Amino acid sequence: MASSVTSTSAPASKDRSAQPFDRSTLEQTLTKRFFYAPAFSLYGGVAGLYDYGPPGTALQTNIISQWRQHFVLEEDMLELDCTIMTPAEVLRTSGHVEKFADWMCKDLKTGDIFRADHLVEAVLEARLIGDQQARDAESGTTSVSAETQVKEDDSKAKKKKKKGKVVAVKLDDAVKAEYSSTLAQIDNYSGSELGEIIQKYGIKAPETGNDVSPPVEFNLMFESSIGPTGHLKGYLRPETAQGQFLNFKRLLEFNNDRMPFASAQIGKSFRNEISPRSGLLRVREFTMAEIEHFVDPDNKTHPGFARVRDTTLRLLPASVQLGGKTEVTEMSIGEAVDQGIVDNETLGYFLARIHQFLIKIGINGSRLRFRQHMKNEMAHYACDCWDAEIHTSYGWIECVGCADRSAYDLTVHAAKTKEKLVVREALPEPRVTDRTVVEVNKKVFGPRLKKSAKVVEDALMAMSEAELESLRKALDQADGVEVKGTDGQGYKVDKEMVEVKRITVTEHVREYTPNVIEPSFGIGRILYALLEHAWWVRAGSEARGVLSFPIAVAPVKCLVQPLSNHSSFTPLVQEMASLLRSSGIPAKVDTSSASVGKAYARNDELGTSLAVTVDFQSVKDRTVTLRERDSTEQVRESVEEVVKILGSLVRGEKEWSDIRAEYPLFTQQATE
């Protein structure tokens, strides 16, 4: 049964994520432990470019390897590695040169740049917060002061962060409702609509209070030229999809002409964002993982759908957003497809698989929702599109887009290159149909139309059955009929020149252009959301941060350390580390002079799942302690047994609860 949940913010959960979240503490830890850092900072940095340090890189690698396991291997997809540099012609055909743009406005006095939808969002959100503060002040309660950041472009703007200024002013109820409704549909507006909203609500540049220009389009692709002549224009790809479409024919052949099938690609994409902001969430260079699932347009069932039917998702359909609401409906994907909320089984299958993947890598399910695109938000050719949005301290963030792109991509590339990008399938039974066709009598047609013969013939051949039927009737009734050539000019044709007739055709093969379902993942956004969801602070004499990653994605699975730097521990520490590594368990040895407790704390911040400590007793009897990060519980077992335990945990065969049930807990060593 479906149930509704209001979720303007993330629902409180009874686990440790119910702790108040302090982003600055997490950020300090991420910087201190070098998860990631602004790139080129020695040179002042460039907005929207980040370098990942060792733990961030390991975390990203592990997320990608889980992705590859979950999708490429389990779904038997065809993985590609296509070029990043893309000739302009390809992106012109795909529509990116003309349409891959955001709307920007300028502060009319300072020239500062804003992304128009972000500006509207920030200012209206700030006004709603101001309203709440005014109401709280009136009633004597306090509300959390929140400031909404507005982004800005270019390197110099990086230092002066702009905020939607919060002023405690009470709003009229009707105005408040209008603001909420506008915010709920913020992705749905065109440039001119954003311009009207800016005018209507008197939106100004937040810091200066200056007027802003009407929104103008800004193309997000980085332009380049290929080769020394500068004649061949190119772009850094803004997504990995085009390489997959252009290789469709080869992929189909590689797949022994079998449909449906999916290709996949993981790699860097580039977008010259108007206003990079919110750390890894809006950057100019990022890793994407994209799937193009090619499917018969007449049969979008999915063979695996029964397996995921009962997966419960939190859905936010377009119809709800249109009413200005953010009410999430929890329902199984089976129900959602049956009721037509999600367009088809294949799209539904991928929504469920995306959900399963995000949960597997540690995203909190109660902070995950699938939001359907509204009509204007969706490309004109797409028949349905859902974003997996994850709740973070920045609000709900789109981390995965999943669209049914119909036959658009293959059709436009085929039309441009004159290469057939189709599937040809032998029909089980020959299909006999009657058709209306047109034949040209070359002997008369050519001499009469001379140089124009080609444009008229092309136009006749492109006519639909209905158009040909009208032409037939017209030719029967008049001596000559005007036909528009492909050059747009009118030309007279008569029954001597052309014959329109009904024929019976027997087909043995069906030819069609596949539709494409495209799940598109931004790895950096997922990684950041995971960092927020995994973070908590352990109470104690000193509050200590912990990153509770699932072991599968933890940057380091196991720490090996001596109790102190006493030389007698060294051989066993080294033996332990090499035993683990040769069993395929990534282990880090810590022989710094830090106390065991300090090393535990450092590794908790790094999200290291387990720690082995070698102490005096170890030297005597070859037993070591094994400590689990989240519970801090320990067991003491022989070196060989601990390697076995670690192997079963790392391979996901067991969880810590199994280990603590199987082995006695060890409580004597005062290490923390």
Ligand SMILES: Nc1ncnc2c1ncn2[C@@H]1O[C@H](COP(=O)(O)OP(=O)(O)OP(=O)(O)O)[C@@H](O)[C@H]1O
């Ligand atoms: N500038 C960016 N920085 C980081 N990740 C991004 C960025 N732009 C897109 N992504 C990621 O790529 C995924 C697929 O890209 P898509 O084109 O659907 O995004 P989008 O709709 O343009 O995103 P947005 O509306 O937030 O700009 C997104 O779900 C997101 O995870």
